[in-house]
Amino acid sequence: MKHLISFEDKVILITGASAGIGQATAILLSNLGAKLILLATNEEKLINTMELLSGGGHHYFCYNLANLENIESKIKEIINIGGKIDGFVNCVGVRSRRPISLLTPKEIRNLMDINFGSFIEIVRCITKKGNFNSGLSIVGVSSIAAQAGGVSVTAYAASKAAVESAVRCLSKELAPKNIRLNTVVPAQINTPEYANLLNMNGGVDNVLNRQYLGLGEAVDVANAIAFLLSPASKFITGISLPVDGGYLSS
């Protein structure tokens, strides 16, 4: 049988790999033959993810991506150890719920730095000559918040919309280097972050009324990421692929 999605000996960098969608993506891609480089802040959780991977040749690095200034040197270190990059999945995404009365410039700036700035900085660094292999595919994890309104998620939604917009621009800019970029757009996904959200709202989630296929699982998003990362989608670039159980179209 054909294998349309395979990452045999491909080097894939995943940020935010210690939990949720990032962890599910790491597990899936390792099952599909990838050599992974995992990046996150929490070493204990990263080691936990490493233990769940198949195959060998994986590496992990602890780094807080809020520190934009030192990303370049960290990427150099990563490539020296892990090799040239074939794929990059950005699963970093800090959720923030703040009503407008509490949404100070500092709050917005901090969120944009981690959710948007770090993504752009990593893309800038890994797309330098000698840091990637031809056919590099980049997938960012966005959110339905980027395309639909939500109460008290102004900064989070703006940061995700910024990622989607940048991906469209970078797709055009980097196409001559044979680099593709896309985003996946998940709705509500069964992750530890979602459980926290649900607790804060007393167990009520109105989004699911429109998400008519019900709550998604992290592996559902990982499957879409794997497709966009693989050569099976080599003529798809600059798109935002909803993994939303029907939310955005309903």
Added chain:
Amino acid sequence: MINTMDLTNKKILVVGASSETGEAIVNQLLGLSAFVVMLDHVEEKLVNIANKYNLNKLAFNCFNIYNNQEIEKGIKHLNTLYGPFDGLVFCGGKGGVRPLQLTKNSFIHDMMNDNLYSFVEIARCITKKGCFNNGGSIVAISSVSSIKGLKSKIAYSASKAALDASVRGMASELSDKKIRVNSILKGWVTSDMKLDFIQDNMELSKNEDFAKQILGVIEPNEIANTVCFLLSDLTKTITGTAILHDGGYSL
């Protein structure tokens, strides 16, 4: 290594299978171990395709898929022969380039009939009780024309936009039956280019539309990859979506 796009035990109906894109989809589905039933209105082409492959996994049937009077009976016959389906791919329909002054009602009607009415009628018939399995997936081939303005493609663009809208409504309604519905907005595919070259009598090098597709021209098997992705269980939370597969055309 696992194969995440395994379509073993899935029975897929490919409508419009005799086109180049249709054949590429059939080829890819067979490679992923699906059982494929090809449907189109020109038998000779289906026979030619069938002769290239292993008949154990491939069947074909022929009736006029653009005649709404024939569809209900035809689909019923297919269900009698093969039982319930797990997937439907609609890659039928037609293209057409006409300036506004030649876009009369009869031309629009023909375009709507082939690109929209036949799809909705086939979907209506095949999703009747006992005809389509829970967890099944419907994929319609649409076009980037549905969201971008193209000269002299008024009727075609409108029909594809209508197709996408029908997909959204259908997705919502059929979710109760655990059936997913999506469309693919394809850009310039090699086979379309041949068609439009004849219709337009334009030289490709002078075609500004083509230059917008920054990744170059798409081969039919690339579209087939996305069709298989949407038919597979990898996309069980994706429905009501129009996926751009346009090599960057719409950017």
